[in-house]
Each structure stands twice: as C-alpha cells, then as structure tokens.
Amino acid sequence: xxxxxDMSAFxxxxxxxxxxxxxxxxxxxxxxxxxxxxxxxxxxxxxGDRVLGLVMASALLEADKDASxxxxxxxxxxxxxxxxxxxxARQVDLGTVLKLGRSEMMSGGRRKQAxxxxxxxxxxxxxxxxxxxxxxxxxxxxxxxxxxxxxxxxARDAKTALQEWAQARGQKPPAYxxxxxxxxxxxxxxxxxxxxxxxxxxxxxxxxxxxxxxxAARALLDRLEGEAG
Numbered sequence: 001x002x003x004x005x006d007m008s009a010f011x012x013x014x015x016x017x018x019x020x021x022x023x024x025x026x027x028x029x030x031x032x033x034x035x036x037x038x039x040x041x042x043x044x045x046x047x048g049d050r051v052l053g054l055v056m057a058s059a060l061l062e063a064d065k066d067a068s069x070x071x072x073x074x075x076x077x078x079x080x081x082x083x084x085x086x087x088x089a090r091q092v093d094l095g096t097v098l099k100l101g102r103s104e105m106m107s108g109g110r111r112k113q114a115x116x117x118x119x120x121x122x123x124x125x126x127x128x129x130x131x132x133x134x135x136x137x138x139x140x141x142x143x144x145x146x147x148x149x150x151x152x153x154x155a156r157d158a159k160t161a162l163q164e165w166a167q168a169r170g171q172k173p174p175a176y177x178x179x180x181x182x183x184x185x186x187x188x189x190x191x192x193x194x195x196x197x198x199x200x201x202x203x204x205x206x207x208x209x210x211x212x213x214x215x216a217a218r219a220l221l222d223r224l225e226g227e228a229g
Contacts, residue, residue: 001025006097013092016127016139023130027122028094030115031187032101041122042187048125049080051133055140056080059148075151079144082117082206083215088143089116094123107182113215114189114207158217162194165224171197174220176213179203192216200224 001021003011011017011024018024027041027048034040056079060072067075078084089095095110098119109115128136141148163173174194183189192212195201202223204215 010092010094010097014123014127014139015142016131016135018126018130020130023126024123025099027126028097028119029099030101030104030109030119031184032104032109033099041119044122044125044129045118046125047128048121048123051124051128051136052080052085052121052140055137056144056148059141059144060151063148074157078151079147081214082211083113083204083218084144084147085117085120086113089120091143094119112189113205114187114211118207158214158221162217162221165221166196174217176216178209194220196220 003018003021003024007021007024007028023044026039027044029038029040031040031042053076056076057072060067060075060079064071095116098110098115100109100115104115124136124140127139159174166172166174174196177193177195179191179193181188181190187207189205189207190209190212191203191205192209192215193201193203194213194216200220200223202216202220204212204219206212206215
C-alpha cells in the first residue's frame with residue numbers, strides 16, 4: 001500500500017515508518033467515515049490506551065525510584081488522560097491527516113480534543129502492532145518527552161485547584177455549564193464552559209463530562225496564571 005504525501009509527512013513527524021502502512025490508515029480513520037470495507041480506529045484506540053499505560057507506568061517508576069503509589073497515581077493519570085494525548089496529537093499535527101465524515105469535518109472534528117486523543121492512542125496501537133512494544137515505547141517516550149519529568153505540576157486535579165483559587169480570593173466556587181452534547185451514543189462529545197463570579201471563563205470539549213470539566217478548569221487556570229505572570 002502506498003501512502004499519500006500527507007501521510008508520509010505524518011510518518012516523518014512521528015519518527016516511525018510503517019512496514020504495514022494500512023495500520024496507520026486505519027488508526028487515522030474515525031467512525032464517522034467507516035464502512036463495511038473501511039474499518040475505523042476504535043479497536044486500535046482500545047489497545048493503544050493499554051500500551052500507553054504500560055509505557056507511562058514504567059517510565060514513572062524509572063523517573064522517581066522513591067515515589068509511593070499514592071504519588072505515582074496522579075502523575076500517571078495526568079500523562080495518559082485524553083487531554084494529554086490530544087496535546088501530543090497537536091504536536092505532530094495529527095488533525096491534518098485524520099479521516100472524517102463530512103458532518104464531523106464540518107463541525108471542526110480535526111480540532112476536537114476527544115477525536116485527537118482517541119486517534120493518538122490508535123496510532124500508538126498501530127505502531128505496536130507493526131513494530132512491537134519496543135518501537136511503540138520509543139515513539140511514546142520521545143513524543144511525551146519532558147512531560148514525564150514535569151508531570152508533578154500537571155498532576156493536581158484542575159477542578160480542585162480552580163476552586164481553591166476562587167475561594168482564596170473570596171469568590172464563589174466556579175460554575176460548570178454543559179454547552180452542548182453531540183456525536184453518536186457510543187462516542188459522545190461534550191462541551192463545557194466554566195465561569196467565575198468575576199466573569200472570566202473558559203471552555204473545553206471531551207468525550208465525557210468529567211474530562212471536559214477538567215479540561216475547562218485547566219484552561220481557565222492557565223489563563224489566570226498567564227494574567228498573573
């Protein structure tokens with residue numbers, strides 16, 4: 001199978017060349033465009049999540065040999081959460097090669113956090129199935145890079161941190177509002193806006209309300225920290 005120029009360029013950004021390029025194509029095929037002759041990436045996403053988890057758990061143990069399970073767990077969650085996967089996807093410009101149905105494309109699917117995160121996990125699985133665990137581990141560690149050693153700052157629960165920020169300034173707790181819910185029942189997409197009593201707000205989209213709330217809280221915290229700086 002011969003890859004398109006865009007797909008070949010994406011391989012370069014990944015730093016991995018597929019012996020079976022059809023695996024990469026499947027990893028980048030969203031359910032909105034799948035058919036009886038074109039499989040989507042959901043099964044690969046399932047596998048990639050597990051491969052990523054094993055690599056991150058091992059990397060954290062190596063990075064801090066004295067950390068307790070209680071210290072490692074929130075760091076692990078921060079590294080494997082959908083938001084982080086989506087950030088890595090943006091880093092390699094995955095959205096430009098994501099294969100979407102027309103409706104998903106028209107609604108901005110190439111920028112949706114849930115779709116990007118899922119596809120990144122699927123790409124990890126494709127590498128694992130193509131080249132084995134060592135190949136997948138090498139790509140993951142390179143793409144996640146400094147995040148592994150800087151994760152302590154990101155491991156804190158964003159909703160809790162934002163609430164503490166508001167309370168410390170005499171404000172009421174942040175309010176979370178569901179702005180929209182889209183997508184099929186098996187793969188819903190939620191958009192949440194979080195708002196402070198002083199009017200400052202941020203929004204985020206994810207595959208669950210909890211993820212969307214956490215992402216919105218993190219976005220607002222980043223904004224507040226930027227203003228303070």
